[in-house]
Amino acid sequence: MLVSLLIVPLIGSLLLLLLPENNPKNEERMKVIALSTSLVNLFISILLWIQFDSSIIDYQFLLEFNQLSFCQFNIGIDGISLYYVLLTTFITPIALLSNYKNIYKNLKYFLISFLILETLQIALFVVLDLFLFYIFFESVLPILFIVIIVYGSGVNRIRSALLFFLYTLAGSLFMLLAILQIYSYVGSTDFQFISLNEIALDSQKILWLSFFLAFAVKTPLWPLTGWLYRAHADSPLAGSILLAGTILKFATYGYIRVLIHLLPDASHYFGPLVQTIAVITLIYSSLATIIQQDTKSLIAYSSIAHMSVVILGLFSNNIQGIEGAILLSLAHGFVSPALFICVGGVIYERTGTRIIHYMRGLVTYMPVFTILFFVFTLANTGVPLSLNFLGEQLSLIGIWDKSPIISALGATGIVFSACYSIYLYNRLSYGLYSPHLKPVKDITRLEFNLLIALLIPTFLLGIFPNVVLDSLHLAVTTLLYNVI
Numbered sequence: 001m002l003v004s005l006l007i008v009p010l011i012g013s014l015l016l017l018l019l020p021e022n023n024p025k026n027e028e029r030m031k032v033i034a035l036s037t038s039l040v041n042l043f044i045s046i047l048l049w050i051q052f053d054s055s056i057i058d059y060q061f062l063l064e065f066n067q068l069s070f071c072q073f074n075i076g077i078d079g080i081s082l083y084y085v086l087l088t089t090f091i092t093p094i095a096l097l098s099n100y101k102n103i104y105k106n107l108k109y110f111l112i113s114f115l116i117l118e119t120l121q122i123a124l125f126v127v128l129d130l131f132l133f134y135i136f137f138e139s140v141l142p143i144l145f146i147v148i149i150v151y152g153s154g155v156n157r158i159r160s161a162l163l164f165f166l167y168t169l170a171g172s173l174f175m176l177l178a179i180l181q182i183y184s185y186v187g188s189t190d191f192q193f194i195s196l197n198e199i200a201l202d203s204q205k206i207l208w209l210s211f212f213l214a215f216a217v218k219t220p221l222w223p224l225t226g227w228l229y230r231a232h233a234d235s236p237l238a239g240s241i242l243l244a245g246t247i248l249k250f251a252t253y254g255y256i257r258v259l260i261h262l263l264p265d266a267s268h269y270f271g272p273l274v275q276t277i278a279v280i281t282l283i284y285s286s287l288a289t290i291i292q293q294d295t296k297s298l299i300a301y302s303s304i305a306h307m308s309v310v311i312l313g314l315f316s317n318n319i320q321g322i323e324g325a326i327l328l329s330l331a332h333g334f335v336s337p338a339l340f341i342c343v344g345g346v347i348y349e350r351t352g353t354r355i356i357h358y359m360r361g362l363v364t365y366m367p368v369f370t371i372l373f374f375v376f377t378l379a380n381t382g383v384p385l386s387l388n389f390l391g392e393q394l395s396l397i398g399i400w401d402k403s404p405i406i407s408a409l410g411a412t413g414i415v416f417s418a419c420y421s422i423y424l425y426n427r428l429s430y431g432l433y434s435p436h437l438k439p440v441k442d443i444t445r446l447e448f449n450l451l452i453a454l455l456i457p458t459f460l461l462g463i464f465p466n467v468v469l470d471s472l473h474l475a476v477t478t479l480l481y482n483v484i
Contacts, residue, residue, distance in 0.1 A: 001044060001047065001048055001051070001061060002048065002061040002063060002075055002076070002077065002126060003063060003075070004044050005041055005044055005045060005048070005085065005089070005122050005126075006075075006119050006122060006123055006126075008037060008040055008041045008044065009037055009038070009041060009115040009116065009118045009119040010115070010116070010119055011037070012033055012034060012036075012037030012038075012115050013112045013115045013116055015033050015037075016030055016033055016034065016108055016111055016112050016115075017108070017112065019033075019108065021107075021108055027107055030107060030108055030111055031096075031100060031107075031111070033111075034096055034111035034112075034114070034115060035093060035096055035097065035100075037115060038089070038092045038093040038096055038114075038115070038118065039093055041089045041092070041118065041122075042089040042090060042092075042093060044089075045085055045086050045089040045090075046086070048061065048077070048082070048085070049082060049086060052077070052079075052082055052471060054079060054470050054471040054473075054474065055474070056474075057078075057474045057475070057477075057478065058078070059076030059077060059078050059128065059192075060076060060077060060078070061075075061076055061077055062074065062075070062076040063075050063076070073127070073129065073132065074127070074128040074129055074190065075123075075126040075127055075128060076126065076128055077125070077126055078475045079471040079472045079473075079474060079475035079476075080253070080256055080257075080326065080472065080475045080476070081125045081126060081253070081257075082471060083326070083330060083468060083471075083472075084125045084246075084249055084253055085122055085125050085126065087245065087246060087249065087330060087333045088118060088121045088122055088125065088246050089118070089122070090457075091241060091242065091245035091246050091333060091337060092114060092115075092117075092118045092242070094241060094245075094337060094450055094453060094454065095114060095238040095239075095241040095242045095245070095337075096111065096114055096238065097446065097450055098237045098238050098241055098341055098345055098450060099151075099236055099237055099238040100446065101446075102349065103151065103236070106150060106151075109150075110147070110150075110151055110238075113143050113146070113147055114238060114242070116143060117140055117143055117144070117242065120136050120139045120140050120143075121136075121140065121246055121247075121250075123136045124136035124137055124250060124253070125253060128190060128191045128192065129189050129190055129191065130179050130182065130189040130190075130191065130194065130258070130262075131179055131183075131189040132189075133254075133257070133258070134172070134175055134176055134179055137172065137175070137214075137218075137250055137254070138168075138169070138172055140247060140250075141164075141165055141168055141169060142165075144161075144164065144231075144235075144239065144242075144243070144247070145161045145162075145164065145165045147235065147236065147239050148160060148161040148164065148231060148234060148235045148236075148239060149161045151235075151236040151239070152234045152235050152236055152239070153234065153236065154233055154234030154235075156230070156234055157234035157235070159230070160227075160230035160231050160233065160234040160235070161231070161234070163226065163227040163230055163231070164227045164228075164230070164231040167217050167220075167224065167226070167227040168217055168218060168227075170217075171213050171214040171216070171217035171218070171224070172214045172217075174209075174210040174211075174213045174214060175210055175211050175213075175214035177210060178206075178207045178210035178211055181203075181206075181207060182194060182199075182207060185197070185199055185203065186199075191257070191261075191262070194262050195261060195262055199263070201265050201266065201269070204263045204265050204266035204269075205266050205269065205270070207263060207266070208259060208263045208266035208267065208269075208270060209270075211254070211258050211259055211263070212259065212270070212274075214254070215250075215251040215254045215255055215258075215259070216251075216277075217251075218247075218248065218250050218251035218254070219248065219251040219252075219281075219304075219307050219308075219311065220251075220304060220307075221277050221278065221281045221308070221311070222277065222280050222281040222284050222285070225281070225284075225285065225301075225304055228243075228300050228301075228303070228304060229292075229296075229297040229300040229301055231243060231300075232244070232296050232297065232299070232300035232340070233294055233296045233297050233300070233354075237340065237341065237344050237345045240296065240300075240337075240340045240344055241337040241340055241341070244299075244300075244303055244332070244333075244336035244337055244340060245333045245334075245336065245337045246333060248303065248307060248332075249329055249333060251307075252307070252310055252314070252325070252326075252329045255311070255314050255315075256314065256322075256326075256479065260314065260315075260322075260479050260481075261478070261479055264481045265481075267315065267481065268317070268481050271315050271317070271402070272403075274311060274315045275311075275312060275315060275399065275402075275403060275406045276406075277311075278308045278309075278311040278312050278315075278410075279308070279312070279406055279409045279410060281304060281305075281308040281311075282305050282308035282309065282312075282409075282410060282412070282413045282416075283409070283412065283413075283416075285301050285302075285304035285305040285308065286301075286302075286305045286412070286413055286416030286417070286419075286420070287416070288301050289301035289302050289305065289416070289420045290416070290419055290420045290423070292356075292420075293355055293356050293357065294354045294355065294356075295343035295344070295347065295348075295354045295355075295356060295424065295428075296340065296343060296344045296354055298343075298356075298420065298424060299336065299339045299340055299343060299344075302336075302339075302380065302417065302420060302421070303332065303336050305413050305416065305417065306328065306332050306336075306388075306413075306417075307329075307332065308410075308413065309325075309328060309391075309392055309395050309396070309410055309413055310325045310328050310329050310332070310391075310395065311325070312325075312395055312396070312398075312399045312406065312407075312410050313325030313328065313391075313394065313395030313396075313398050313399065315399075316395070316398035316399040316401065316402055317402065317480060317481050318398050318401055318402075318480070319398075319473070319476055319477065319480070320394045320397050320398040321394065321395055321397070321398015321399055321401075322398065322476045322479055322480075323394060323469060323472050323473075323476055324390070324391050324392070324393065324394020324395035324396075324397070324398055325391070325394075325395050325398075326391075326468075326472060326476075327387060327390050327391035327394065327461075327465065327468065327469075328387075328388065328390075328391025328392055328394075328395055329391070330387065330391070330461070330468070331379075331386065331387035331388040331390075331391050331458060331461075331462075332388070332391075334387070334454045334457055334458045335376055335379045335380050335386075335388060335454070335458055336380075337454060338376045338450075338451055338454040338455070338458075339376055339377075339380060341447065341450055341451060341454075342369070342372070342373050342376065342451070343424075343428075345447065346366075346369055346443055346447050347359065347362070347428065350440040350441065351437050351440065353436075356424065356427055356428065358434060358436045358437070359427070359428050359434055359436075359437065360427065360428070360430075360431045360432065360433065360434040361429070361430060361431045361432050361433035361434060362428055362429050362433075362440070363429045363430060364433045365433070365439055365440050365441070365442065366440060366441075366442045366443065367442065368442050368443055368448065369442055369443040369447075370429045372443075372448070372451045372452075372455070373425060373428075373429065374425060374429070375455060376451070376454075376455070376458075377421045377422065377424070377425040378421075379458050379459075380417060380421045381414070381417045381418045381421045381422070382414055382417060384462075385459055385462050385463055386458055386459055386462040387457070387458050387459070387461045387462040387465070388458070388462075389462060390462055390465050392413075392414065395410075396410050396411055
């Protein structure tokens with residue numbers, strides 16, 4: 001069944017390749033094929049979730065292919081990777097639907113790109129080999145690079161795509177060197193084999209720093225944040241949704257699977273450094289968010305602030321903090337795409353601008369949209385009953401046991417989040433209707449359904465978090481470091 005998740009999008013891509021372009025009927029068929037393929041994959045992932053046994057600590061649905069000399073193509077999932085796979089299969093059809101009616105050129109290759117991206121993302125979360133982890137970590141780069149350049153809307157999209165490509169590629173080169181060094185130490189790149197071997201602390205420190213640099217770029221952490229808001233601002237809406245919903249989770253998963261699990265001594269040693277960088281990133285990105293005038297850039301910077309809290313939770317070395325970080329990363333995967341749909345889709349398509357000062361009083365013509373926008377704004381600030389609230393609280397409670405000062409500084413993100421989120425909502429929604437804008441229509445049924453689809457898991461999992469936590473407990477206990 002796990003193999004089906006990797007194969008189904010590729011089959012959909014092949015079917016799309018067989019259809020000739022420049023035919024209106026074929027274009028509609030292409031959309032149906034792409035959407036159906038992504039929904040089939042979502043259905044398979046839900047079946048996988050139902051069959052997953054949360055009482056087993058080992059990897060499940062294992063498939064081994066050991067014919068390659070340089071790596072082992074072993075795939076499997078545990079309680080942690082399961083939810084990132086579910087998030088990927090859930091976000092992909094939403095990303096496709098977000099640009100369902102406004103991609104006119106090269107539609108076939110647009111759809112193929114996102115189906116291939118789905119396969120590559122799922123592969124990253126299920127491979128059990130460090131070298132393959134690196135390959136799939138990097139494999140999304142060229143596709144997203146082309147998507148931003150070809151389908152992006154910003155005038156600086158080529159620069160944004162280059163920054164995204166070069167930042168991530170440069171950081172990941174150090175990860176490749178570290179993987180080669182690990183192979184020379186233990187003779188394998190298999191996750192389970194590496195975890196059974198002890199690596200000296202001095203060697204762990206060097207390896208840890210190499211991996212951390214790659215993940216810090218992808219998170220991103222200060223001072224490596226310059227690429228993210230540009231990539232968001234100039235990419236198509238589907239690209240922003242995928243980038244915020246799943247691509248940023250690569251780093252979160254990398255911290256868990258590689259740094260904390262395989263290099264525990266170095267992770268404990270560098271814990272204070274990571275916490276300091278995360279707090280600096282949180283405060284810097286929050287202040288930068290407040291002064292943004294572009295709506296997509298504002299949401300992009302807010303993503304950096306929320307991911308900083310995730311990092312604090314991950315390196316708290318207790319169950320509450322790590323589980324809170326995973327919950328917050330999942331919540332961010334729902335709320336941030338919804339906000340991008342609001343500002344980069346619904347508002348931008350009607351007004352033709354993303355500059356905050358040109359927009360005001362949208363509630364006059366868009367009352368239904370304003371209600372949904374308000375609910376997601378509250379979720380972004382971490383109000384009770386939302387999954388964001390649980391994630392932030394558990395992350396901060398977890399880090400409190402290690403450092404109350406860091407936890408208190410991390411809690412300032414809640415105040416900052418309320419400042420920029422409510423400012424954005426109030427500025428766009430209320431006041432006299434902007435004289436720069438023509439009368440606009442309220443959201444369509446498609447846009448309403450997309451937002452509702454993201455709203456339901458945000459609050460349903462916020463009210464019933466044990467749906468996720470029950471499967472996480474055993475997997476997270478393997479990440480805890482015993483301090484003697």
